[in-house]
Amino acid sequence: MPANWSGEVAIVGAYESARRLAPGLHPFAIQAECARGALSDAGLEMADVDGFATAASFPAEGAREMAVAEVAEYLGVHPRWVDGTDIGGAAPISHAGHAVAAIAAGLADVVLVTYAACGYSWPHGAADYLTYAHGPGQWELPYGPSTVATYALAARRHMHDYGTTAEDLAAIAVQCRANAAANPDARYTAPISVDDVLASPVIAAPLHRLDCCVVTDSGGAFVLTSARRAQWMNVQPAYLLGFGEALGQVSMSQMWPFTATAAAASGARAFRTAGMRPAEIDCAQLYDSFTITVLLALEDLGFCGKGEGGKFASAGELAPDGQLPINTDGGGLSSSHPGRRGALAVVEAVRQLRGISPGVRLDRPRTALVHGMGGSLSTSATLILGV
């Protein structure tokens, strides 16, 4: 039985910046480009926006603790409903889910969700620790974690428990690159092989450079309103059918078990509120900060059994003609990852449902799942869209 809000709110505008490298540009300028693009796509004006959400506290996003207020000031938007939920790369997907509640409750009519970062060109260097070296961080940071290393820890244990191989992980990167081939905006489009992934430098064993997402300067935005209002607009709405979010650990010593993530909870919540099963999903945008991020999501969201993600990927099930086509624009592994891929994943899901993906165009998909994973396998948000 779907939740009573399922299908009551729709995404009516979506835009991804074509930028990939933007030296000299402040990310707020890309925020504005994305806001303009998404509103234009919806046929709306900034004056129509009365709900606003963003996350911009990472160094390369240009804001600090009051990120949503800083960006709202820059844009000149004056919302009566605000969301600055800041759960890493999953944040924009969380914003979409929270916007459903706001619109359904009458707290906002038109919600704008924006995101931008200059992950590549940001001139003010910063470490990639998730915490300070005091408090809980004093028991982890002195040992030298890095973002890649924390994901590598999960990959190693998955290999130990289930026999997952480096080739299985590489198959995910190879598929995303193949999907990027047709996308003129993708950061990289030249095909790669499993051997290419394995031959790329090891960053944190067992993860190679080509197991890691690209780093870009870019952004994306989308606009939500009620299904009732959407039907009078000159757009093809993508209805929000289900949503769930969940928190895992931040310190890696607190990850338990090491081969499953908060996606198991956020995914179950999304399917329950949509009243759907994984087999009813036509395509998915799965957070691909690293190949292992995708593999764990496949299992945790229920697209295959625990431990079977490697075989699922290696068997070609993620291809456009497989059981679950993923990351059809090339994903973060090949198209764009400025910092929080979640916003771009929502945009690509909407494009796919409208039949206008710049990458692989599937044959009239009716449902799309968008899954975000932030931090060090820390936070999770899952959205189910349908037309």
Next chain:
Amino acid sequence: MSEAPGLPPLTDQFSQGYWNAAREGTLLIQRCRTCRRYQFYPRGHCVHCFAPDPEWTPASGRGRLHTYTIVERTPNAEFAADCPYVLAIIELDEGPRMTARIIGEAGDLACDQQVHVVFTPAGQAGVLPNFARDIK
């Protein structure tokens, strides 16, 4: 581990005892006075049952290598000179897990190998509990 500058833990009144014990060669963990379960990292309450004021107790210092990665490259300048190094999650015999490094050759590491605590001088970090594999 090298004598690289590292990133010193910023201690507080609550954690100072842990770091002082490490300098004396003792690994301290916590045990709940109510549910009797162990925990790491240290907190002012039990993370399992939220009872206040868990007691500190010396750990056996023995455990298993739950998982690990060999860090070849890092964006974090404090640790660049340490590469390559082994970042690990240790499952202590008492149950909790902790983050540490594995000291020694990384060639034949495997998950679930038996390890024991060693205390490593680490520049301005003072002394860090790390782990080494048991001699077969």
